[in-house]
Amino acid sequence: xxxxxxxxxxxxxxxxxxxxxxxxxxxxxxxxxxxxxxxxxxxxxxxxxxxxxxxxxxxxxxxxxxxxxxxxxxxxxxxxxxxxxxxxxxxxxxxxxxxxxxxxxxxxxxxxxxxxxxxxxxxxxxxxxxxxxxxxxxxxxxxxxxxxxxxxxxxxxxxxxx
Numbered sequence: 001x002x003x004x005x006x007x008x009x010x011x012x013x014x015x016x017x018x019x020x021x022x023x024x025x026x027x028x029x030x031x032x033x034x035x036x037x038x039x040x041x042x043x044x045x046x047x048x049x050x051x052x053x054x055x056x057x058x059x060x061x062x063x064x065x066x067x068x069x070x071x072x073x074x075x076x077x078x079x080x081x082x083x084x085x086x087x088x089x090x091x092x093x094x095x096x097x098x099x100x101x102x103x104x105x106x107x108x109x110x111x112x113x114x115x116x117x118x119x120x121x122x123x124x125x126x127x128x129x130x131x132x133x134x135x136x137x138x139x140x141x142x143x144x145x146x147x148x149x150x151x152x153x154x155x156x157x158x159x160x161x162x
């Protein structure tokens with residue numbers, strides 16, 4: 001149950017955050033790279049406090065045992081560091097955010113956000129099957145097709161009646 005609760009909370013916070021970001025961008029007082037820089041600067045200390053809480057086991061009393069951090073994480077393999085730095089840091093953390101905020105600065109949040117956040121799980125699910133060996137079922141395929149179909153409904157231009 002916890003993974004689903006965390007996913008729901010992530011979605012809620014991301015949705016609220018992107019509405020605030022779009023509103024700030026719409027003001028014309030800041031640009032997309034400023035928005036990302038502020039987001040990252042503010043997020044980093046909060047993330048390190050969360051890491052500290054997880055590494056000390058402070059989250060376990062509230063049912064977050066999975067957040068426990070390995071003590072020797074700094075000695076992770078070069079392959080693990082490459083995945084973290086290039087995959088999570090550069091790809092998702094920098095490039096993904098940069099392109100998302102560029103899209104957000106010029107497009108409707110109601111279109112940009114769903115495209116980005118439907119494509120991401122589609123790529124991740126297919127990649128998890130191909131790279132991580134996760135099961136890929138007909139049910140997952142149907143869910144992904146529904147996701148992509150929903151995005152098409154949201155983003156394709158509407159035809160004028162008649």
